[in-house]
Amino acid sequence: MDMRVAVVGAGGVGGYFGGRLAAAGGDVMLVARGRHLEAIRANGLSIRGAAGDVTVPPGAVVPSVDAVGRADVVLVAVKLWDTEDVARQLRPLAESGAAVVSLQNGVETREALRRHLPEESLLGGVCYVSAVIEQPGVVVHRGGFQKLVFGEYDGRRSERVVELAAQWAGAGPEAEVSTDITRMIWEKFVFLVGLSAATTAVRQPIGVVRGDAGSRALLLDVMRETVAVGRARGVALDPSFADERLAFCDTLPPDMAASMHHDLTHGNRLELPWLSGAVARLGAELGVPTPRNSTVADILSPYVQGAPATAG
Known part of the structure; x- marks a missing residue:
């Protein structure tokens, strides 16, 4: 039916x-x-x-x-x-x-x-x-x-x-x-936080991000921190899951970017507080270091409510 x-x-x-x-x-x-x-x-x-x-x-x-x-x-x-x-x-x-x-x-x-x-x-x-x-x-x-x-x-x-x-x-x-839908939600979250943080902070699609050593390391570190936070919350994530997701990122179309990247470039409000911002907040509550996610959250903070007004 x-x-x-x-x-x-x-x-x-x-x-x-x-x-x-x-x-x-x-x-x-x-x-x-x-x-x-x-x-x-x-x-x-x-x-x-x-x-x-x-x-x-x-x-x-x-x-x-x-x-x-x-x-x-x-x-x-x-x-x-x-x-x-x-x-x-x-x-x-x-x-x-x-x-x-x-x-x-x-x-x-x-x-x-x-x-x-x-x-x-x-x-x-x-x-x-x-x-x-x-x-x-x-x-x-x-x-x-x-x-x-x-x-x-x-x-x-x-x-x-x-x-x-x-x-x-x-x-x-x-x-x-x-x-095991909770684990599935967290597995997507690991990938999404990485893709969102990297493509939005770098202002480039995944092809550029994964092709540069520095931004590729950023992408991997953001995902590793997210895995660590999830495991600290009792989610059965494999410790090497972030590395697996990085390999998956290598299979994506090079022009692909996260919806947060689209929102940033169009001057829209960002879901940052619930992505890298959430990883940083939950990490602080659990005693899990999240320096990469915290930095991304700080870098993008002026854009959370949309395109910031030009300082006078």
């Missing part, structure tokens, strides 16, 4: 995965806002990329969580600073039985969501994709990978996670169930 899936935050990630499912005939409602919402209402949501171009009709978008009506699953794909506000809005849906899955960056979203939502409504989620809003109403997919992973936090292979993963069969993205 098809689930009714609501996607809160139809930007690069939410627009891509929700749009692919909707284009394949899935029962999907996309929640968007601002100029992106207006453009989708006028012309539908266009998704472009190596996996093929599709257009989602305007009727699949709504302006708010209240307008969703009913949902079996809610995918949360808003920027991290909006998590608490969205969680409050989702409470009626969660209390009516909807499962809530965060596809956001970071490793602290479960704690943020559980402050406002029933614990039993929460599922873990991880996504792998490079997709951004190129212009209002248009999401561009860069690179070839497109994958979703879902899981119960207690490791059960429940009926709802199996059914959720099955929704994307035939829609394009790969989807699977994990029995």
Whole structure:
């Protein structure tokens, strides 16, 4: 049976995965806002990329969580600073039985969501994709990978996670169930923090970063520190996982960069406090040194709220 899936935050990630499912005939409602919402209402949501171009009709978008009506699953794909506000809005849906899955960056979203939502409504989620809003109403997919992973936090292979993963069969993205979703979230976090820190601080895509000895060392050290923090928190990360991720970085398209790099170059707000900033903060709490992440957080600090005003 098809689930009714609501996607809160139809930007690069939410627009891509929700749009692919909707284009394949899935029962999907996309929640968007601002100029992106207006453009989708006028012309539908266009998704472009190596996996093929599709257009989602305007009727699949709504302006708010209240307008969703009913949902079996809610995918949360808003920027991290909006998590608490969205969680409050989702409470009626969660209390009516909807499962809530965060596809956001970071490793602290479960704690943020559980402050406002029933614990039993929460599922873990991880996504792998490079997709951004190129212009209002248009999401561009860069690179070839497109994958979703879902899981119960207690490791059960429940009926709802199996059914959720099955929704994307035939829609394009790969989807699977994990029995250790917390580790999966941290494994993505290690890679994401490294890619975000290095490409944003250097202001260059991964091809340049990995090809220079100094920036390559920065990338590896940032990931090693993140692994150390995760292990100190009890996550079963392999001690050599950062080196494995560096090898993975060598396989990426040379023009690939993190979404934080895109946000910096476009003068947008940054998720830095939940990425390198979070590694530095958690490291301080746990007594784990994080000099590279702390330095990246300091270097990029003036840009956290967007392009800084020019000093007079």
